Amino acid sequence: MALSRTSHIVTAYGEELDQLADDLARMGGLVETQLEKAISAVVRRDASVKPDIKAREVQVNALQVDVERRVLRLFALRQPLATDLRMTISALKVATDLERVGDLAKNIAYRAGDLADYAPVALTQQVERLGAIVIKQLREVLDALSSADVEPAVRVWHSDDEVDERYNTLVREMLMSMTEDSGLVGPGVHILFVAKNLERIGDHATNIAEAVHFMVTASPLVEDAQS
Amino acid sequence: MALSRTSHIVTAYGEELDQLADDLARMGGLVETQLEKAISAVVRRDASVKPDIKAREVQVNALQVDVERRVLRLFALRQPLATDLRMTISALKVATDLERVGDLAKNIAYRAGDLADYAPVALTQQVERLGAIVIKQLREVLDALSSADVEPAVRVWHSDDEVDERYNTLVREMLMSMTEDSGLVGPGVHILFVAKNLERIGDHATNIAEAVHFMVTASPLVEDAQS
Incomplete structure (x- = not known):
């Protein structure tokens, strides 16, 4: 994994960093x-996807616990420095964001299940x-995370404006x-919350972009740094 | 600060942990x-609170950056272990949750500003x-965080059910x-999002409760651990 492509010769330490990258x-x-299935379920107003989504969430949560365990172990036993320290801290952050994306x-x-109770909404x-x-x-x-590549991460970071625009x-x-047709209030509110959740997932993608930037460059990705 | 009440004699290291606790x-x-003012603004449908809220958000964000800087410094220079390690990791997590609460x-x-455009909603x-x-x-x-007290943290964790019930x-x-009166669609959607944000803040409070539990006991706060 490029996430752990550092100067380590193959050692137990290097393997631990690799495992962290694999977990992520x-x-x-x-x-x-999860996200692909969820959106497709909403479009088809299909409630049957719930058990599959629930099972996958359990796996995601277990992996987050695993990442946190590995990070604590690395700090306790290896005291990572410089790039490895930033990588380890970033892994912790990214795992938090990914768990939240899974939740959203x-x-x-x-x-999708709620929408199945209503007629289709345009x-x-x-x-x-x-x-x-x-x-x-x-x-x-x-991809930017696994290849430790800053440039596409910055691109994702900028693309958040398009998400916000479409959401609004x-x-x-x-x-x-909804105001014109009160029959749309019920499904409309569900659609609004789906849209809000998508907008939030976009925010988490930008958080991950910031983590990649910090991991690779050791400096934060901020508004001023934009080209 | 009780958050850093460890076995350290007064040292530069102890001071650094104290500063971390102070930041939090x-x-x-x-x-x-922020939250008190925000809720009061919604109740009074008062848009004038915006600049104050914005200014405070800048402070919160600066403090989060400060916490992250301090945590990285602690890891790099002090290589914290055991309680100190858990405290340092927890500080990072709690800062993330608090920044998000400020955002919500x-x-x-x-x-509140949007609601000012409509008549009051019951x-x-x-x-x-x-x-x-x-x-x-x-x-x-x-309070549980600053006194490193597990019992009230667990109580907060359990109280989340009441929030969910009231939210639903x-x-x-x-x-x-909204279905009965289409004039309520606009303000109603704003109220629904406010309620959703409050429910999310409740989730962050339970996250912080979990961080306090882990910090003090070294074990995660999970469903099974409930009395």
Whole structure:
């Protein structure tokens, strides 16, 4: 794993860092799938996805506990410094963000069940488009993490504006539809919360982008640093 | 600060841990005030609170950066072990939760401005009651943190069920009102998001409770451990 591509000769220490990177990669893969399934469930108003999503959440949570255990062990036994220290701290942060993304994806999937009680809502397509952007963000930032590559991480960080813009448009249009047709209030509120959860997942993708930037460059990714 | 009440004789190391605890206490105080002001602003539908909330958020964010800097420094120069290691890791986690609480409080305050555009909504009182419980949770868990006291932390952890119950009731009633009166769709959605933000702040209070438990006992606070 490039996340742990440091100057270590193959040692037990290097292996421990590799295992940490593997845990994160597995968490990332799981939450990415969670999110794809959740959005697809919302689009199809399909409640049947719940048990699968729940099972995957258990795995994600177990991996987060594992990451925290490994990080504590590394600090206690290896006292990492410089790049390794930043990598270890970043792993802890990224695991927190990924656990939260998994949780938000679960919430989205559960709303699919609620939406199944109503007739289809026209604005679901906009949710699908917003979801596609957020999935892309998540995938790109996870790739940037595993390859320890700053440039794509910064790109993800900037793309958050597009997510916010689309989210705001969706909210505006949904509120208008709900005001005109009271039958849309129930499903509309679920759609609004799904959209909010997607917008939050975008925020977590930018958090991960910041962690990658800090891990590689030792400096924070801030507004001023933008080109 | 009891957070750093360890076996250290007064040393530079002990002072560094004290400063970390002070940062967290200051962050806690700031976000508690943020939350009180935000809820009061929603109840009074008062948009004037925005600049004050924004200024405080800048302070909270600066403190989080400071905590992270101090934690990295401690890891790099002091290689904390046992209690100190758990305390240092917990500080990092609690700072993340407090920064997020500040952010959610800011979102609540901003909704106050949106609500000012509409006539008063009856269900605002329920938001106030939900807010009062969440403020109490936050205050108690911050006290538990600064006194390194597990018992009140566990109590806060259990009280989250009450928050969830009140939140669900509020959502149900708000949806009913919005369906009956389309004039309530706009303010109703803002109230729903305020309630959701409060419920999330309750979740962060339970996260902090878990961090206190782990810091003091070295074991995680899990469902099975409940009495």
